[in-house]
Amino acid sequence: xxxxxxxxxxxxxxxxxxxxxxxxxxxxxxxxxxxxxxxxxxxxxxxxxxxxxxxxxxxxxxxxxxxxxxxxxxxxxxxxxxxxxxxxxxxxxxxxxxxxxxxxxxxxxxxxxxxxxxxxxxxxxxxxxxxxxxxxxxxxxxxxxxxxxxxxxxxxxxxxxxxxxxxxxxxxxxxxxxxxxxxxxxxxxxxxxxxxxxxxxxxxxxxxxxxxxxxxxxxxxxxxxxxxxxxxxxxxxxxxxxxxxxxxxxxxxxxxxxxxxxxxxxxxxxxxxxxxxxxxxxxxxxxxxxxxxxxxxxxxxxxxxxxxxxxxxxxxxxxxxxxxxxxxxxxxxxxxxxx
Ligand code: PHE
Numbered sequence: 001x002x003x004x005x006x007x008x009x010x011x012x013x014x015x016x017x018x019x020x021x022x023x024x025x026x027x028x029x030x031x032x033x034x035x036x037x038x039x040x041x042x043x044x045x046x047x048x049x050x051x052x053x054x055x056x057x058x059x060x061x062x063x064x065x066x067x068x069x070x071x072x073x074x075x076x077x078x079x080x081x082x083x084x085x086x087x088x089x090x091x092x093x094x095x096x097x098x099x100x101x102x103x104x105x106x107x108x109x110x111x112x113x114x115x116x117x118x119x120x121x122x123x124x125x126x127x128x129x130x131x132x133x134x135x136x137x138x139x140x141x142x143x144x145x146x147x148x149x150x151x152x153x154x155x156x157x158x159x160x161x162x163x164x165x166x167x168x169x170x171x172x173x174x175x176x177x178x179x180x181x182x183x184x185x186x187x188x189x190x191x192x193x194x195x196x197x198x199x200x201x202x203x204x205x206x207x208x209x210x211x212x213x214x215x216x217x218x219x220x221x222x223x224x225x226x227x228x229x230x231x232x233x234x235x236x237x238x239x240x241x242x243x244x245x246x247x248x249x250x251x252x253x254x255x256x257x258x259x260x261x262x263x264x265x266x267x268x269x270x271x272x273x274x275x276x277x278x279x280x281x282x283x284x285x286x287x288x289x290x291x292x293x294x295x296x297x298x299x300x301x302x303x304x305x306x307x308x309x310x311x312x313x314x315x316x317x318x319x320x321x322x323x324x325x326x327x328x329x330x331x332x333x334x335x336x337x338x339x
Contacts, residue, residue, distance in 0.1 A: 009039075139201070280302075
C-alpha cells in the first residue's frame with residue numbers, strides 16, 4: 001500500500017513538471033488531489049484498513065497529497081512568472097522605428113501644424129541661419145531664475161507687472177523666457193548665442209488679446225565687444241524675414257531690470273507704430289549671475305511675444321483660439337505654413 005502511494009505521488013509530481021499551462025495543471029490537480037482524484041480515493045479507504053495500517057497509510061497519503069499540492073502551487077507561480085517575462089520581452093516598444101505608413105499618411109492628410117508652432121519653426125530656422133542655437137528651459141521655474149538672477153529682487157515693483165502663478169512649493173510658472181538667459185550663461189563660457197522659443201504663463205484677465213498661456217522667443221548673445229548695433233542687426237533681420245517686407249523699426253528707451261540700456265522696439269503695422277519687443281544690453285549684475293565677468297564680456301538680450309505675431313500674420317482676431325484646441329480653427333492651417 002505504501003509503495004503504491006509512493007508510485008502515485010511520483011506519477012503526480014511528473015505530471016506537474018510536464019504541465020505547460022494552467023489548464024494542464026488543473027487537470028493534474030483533479031486527477032490526483034481533486035474530490036475524485038486517485039490520492040483522495042486512497043484517503044477515503046483508510047478507514048476500512050486493518051487498524052495497524054490506518055496510521056501509517058493515512059499519514060503517508062496525507063503527506064503525498066500535500067507534496068502534490070505544493071508542487072502544483074510552485075509550478076503555477078513559475079508559469080505565471082515566465083508569462084510575465086515573456087510579455088515584457090514581446091511588448092516593448094522601439095520608439096526609434098519609423099511610424100507605420102498608415103500613421104504617416106494620416107498625419108499628412110488629416111493633421112495640421114498649429115500656426116504658433118509654424119511660426120516657431122520659421123523663427124528657429126532664421127536664428128539657426130544666424131548662428132544661434134536653440135535652448136530650452138523648464139516651465140516650472142524657481143524664484144531665482146525667473147526674478148532674482150534677473151535683477152528683480154523680492155521687493156521690486158517690476159514683479160507686479162507679471163501676474164504670477166505661484167505654486168505651493170514656492171516655485172512658479174515662468175512669466176517670461178528670460179530665465180533661460182541665466183541658464184544659457186551658466187552652461188558654458190562665451191561666445192553664447194542662444195534662442196529659446198517656448199510657453200510662458202501669466203495670471204491674466206482673459207480677453208481677445210490676453211491669454212494666461214502664451215509664447216515668447218528669448219535671445220541672448222554674449223561675447224567680447226557685443227554692442228547695440230549688433231542687436232539691431234539681428235532684430236532687423238528677424239523682423240524682415242518673418243514680416244516679409246522691409247518693415248520700418250524704431251527703438252525707444254525703456255526699462256527692464258535685467259538690461260541696461262533697455263529698449264522697446266516698434267514696427268510699422270498698417271501705417272501705425274506697434275510695440276513688438278523688449279531688448280537691451282544684458283545688465284552687468286545679470287552677467288555676473290550667469291558666471292560671466294562684465295568687465296570682459298558684454299551681451300544683448302531680447303524677448304518678444306510670438307502669439308501676437310501669429311495674429312498679425314493670419315489676421316486672427318482672438319488670441320484665445322490658439323489654446324482652446326477647436327478643430328474648426330486649427331483646420332484653417334492645413335499643412336502649416338511650410339506645407
Ligand atoms: N522678458 C521681458 C518681458 O517678458 C522681455 C525682455 C526680454 C526685455 C529680454 C528685455 C530683454 O516682457
